[in-house]
Amino acid sequence: MIAVRPALIATFTWGLVTGVAMVKSGLTESAAVWMTLFVYAGSAQLTSLPLIASGAPLWLIFAAGLIVNLRFLIFSAALQPYFQSLPWYKRLTYGYFTTDMSFVLFMPRFGDADIKGTAAQRSFFLATIVPGWFTWQTSSLLGIALGSLVPTAWSLDYAAVLALMAITIPLANSRPMLVSMLAAGVTAWISQGLPLRLGLLAAVVVGIVSGIWAETALKKKR
């Protein structure tokens, strides 16, 4: 529980900002409530807001949500050995409630465990996802309530952009990653006139290709 506390403060802040951002980008309150209860993915919610507000096609919103959530595919691949002995509906539940926070707390503790999938490991995992879920939902709903009280003239939707930046900046932790993000940013700027926000997909492709290119080029230099 003690290990979880600082992470819960971060979760609370996030939920609050996301809740406010949903209402301030023009979502109705009930849509925002459904979104927070079902989607349960802060970065995907924040990412989809500008797309929804500009009326982007649904398939693009789906694609963007998938791309931003891709890290969870890697997380669940790493977590899979701990849960593989369980019946499918339990694996589905553990998977659905996995957060960045639970992964970051779980892996340093049990990453090198000799036996993977003990009951103690699973209860630790539960202890990270249950308080996380309640904290997120409480703060998110609070944000939705506050967001509808605050006047639009305060431009609180800009807080959503800042929140997205707070997720993005720590990702720039290596040179190939920086190259990838720069390339994606330039592509996104140049291609913003394209219809259906196709620039977003172009930017992701350019970003991946230049990231891998930079990784290989830097390795050769050494």
Add this chain to the structure above:
Amino acid sequence: MEQALADHWYLYGAIGLLTICTLLTRASYHLFGHRVPLSEGVRRALRYAPAAALTAIIVPILLPWSAPDSMATVIDQRLFAALVAIWLFQKTRNVLVMIVGGMVAFWLLRALIGWW
């Protein structure tokens, strides 16, 4: 814009699809993972995708063109407040400081620009 938000089918369609995104990315490996091991190449590509997508969402918001057919960029308080926010984040590593500071910078700059 207003029309899209008033359209319930659109809005709830987006929410439904995003819920599927959450399930697909977080749980599919738990369900079917033992059959599809992730290759090293795929893992490498996956590392760059989220950062590229997030950057690609943010850049056009901070640096929008004045019109879709001209590449003249609007430079206003959004960009400068974002730079202040990045600086604050590098200094403090605190998300709350960054968001509050960025908002205050945004309001101050907007007031200044309006007053000019």
